[in-house]
Amino acid sequence: MELFAQQVLNGLVTGSVYSLVALGLTLIYGTMQVPNFAHGHLYMLGAYLSYTLVTTAGLHYWAAMAVAVVALAVVGAALERLIFRPLRHAPHLNSMIAALGVMLFLEAVAQIIWGEEFRHMDSPYAGVVSVAGLLVTEHRLILLGAAALLMVGLLLFLTRTLAGSAIRATAQNAEGALLVGIDTNRVAMTTFAISAALAAVAGSLVAPISLVYPSMGSLVTLKAFAIVVLGGMGSVPGALAGGYLLALAESLGGTYISATYQDLVAFVVLALVFTFKPSGLFKEAA
């Protein structure tokens, strides 16, 4: 029972990270119909930035995260403006290939700057607390809370603000949005910036409890795709729920079924969904 509870907790922690990454992916897909294969690499970049700012510049953890978030938001906006906007009206194949190019580029850049080796960074919250008999590091609790807060914040932003409504409107119908006077270019840029910023938060949150390395984003991208396909491409609640569900399935499956094939869970789920529902579980929704 304790093992079970421990695994559920692990699943929730990993799930927070998955959900944040999947949220960014689904937002971009929803507004721009671009499957951003480079999304996990933005997450990797966020993790490295926080790592460097903490270990070499001596910044406080939260300050480092803030800088990483701003930096990645700029990167995201630049990607939209320079690459994906010009490809908006090109065949959909082109933006996919461009995303793959960005992915290869970012990974190679990280490899040149930081090298191949695995990096580790310490969290300022290294203590261990006991919650209902379970031992948890403080950092994991903070991660859970911070991710949840951010998700609630994002949901409020999307539903309660004008900018958020513009994003939702564009996702529902880009031409309609344009007709009612929404600057869809600006929406796309904002969405890309938000999405990259979310990836940076996820990367920064996960850096102290796992390892940082140039290809850390590849697997995460694929898992995020699995989540987004499960939850509906473009669906925000779907990405949130799907992230936690996948992580729980992985941590429980890894414990009770097979740890060797733990990473396969996501892809098998994805393949199964597509096998029976060739266009995903849900119709594309905002």
Add this chain to the structure above:
Amino acid sequence: MTPRVTRAAPLAALAVALALPLVVPNEYYVQILTQGYVFAISACGLNVILGFAGQLSLAHAGFFGIGAYTVALLATKVGIAFWAGLPAGIALSAVFGFAIGSICLRSKGHYFAIFTLAVGLIIHLVIQKWESLTHGHIGVIGIPGPGAIGPLTFDSGIARSYLALAALVLTLVATSRLLRSPVGRTLMAVRESEPLAAAVGLDVMAAKRMAFTVSAALAGLAGGLYAGFIGFLGPEASNVEVTFNTLLYVMVGGIGSLSGPVAGTFIVYGLSQVLQVLQEYQMVIFGLALVLLILFMPSGLAGAFRRSSPQALKPSSPGRGK
């Protein structure tokens, strides 16, 4: 180019290819040449599904791995020679291609790309983790190369490079016939507009499945040759990154053009060998190249040539559908 030049160009290219192994300075370059032919076959395979049919399959390296591992394991575990193993590898890749294509092709556009990416990863992970069969990370060592056929032996590097060249020529002939066949016409129609092709009564699914199967079989052929020539095989041969490299070859040369992928392979693979000193900067350059190509030259070198020369067969830029 006039039609006569167009007809003479492939023959000239073949003459150059035939002479090349005899004039390059040493064995090392012969080996690069051979590898280039092998990867070019794989690139032609990807071009069939990507360029002809307009579907971005990211499972390509998986089929390369299936072909390679079939040859390697049949030779080292069962003692089946290369010449029997290679057709088996091609056949197995084709069977997997047919089965996987039948399922994956029901998903369209982005979904197809994501689906095949997952399938490619599953194949790679299975190869990597199924240690009792594939020896996992250690890989398969001591794979025997192609044996002699009558008086022809393939022990020298030069003989192997001619063998690879012959396979590439066969590949090009086969793909060009496919493109000119009714299936090829259907594929082009699908690439331009899938709903329209379906509306005029073309069997879209059968054509796409055919393209996917051929593409997988060619990847299997390339993989089998690779295993036999190198003599060693590790799971990284089926890595998704191999798919991305192949994609780059196709994009540089010209997506949808018959010989473009061959030119692309030689340019990119050749550069990557010449730029070995710049190893760590290679992917930075290639990643950037992929983005710049798609932004400014989406139909690659072949497209740049085609603009100035009308041709009988004129496949347009990728996936104009949708």
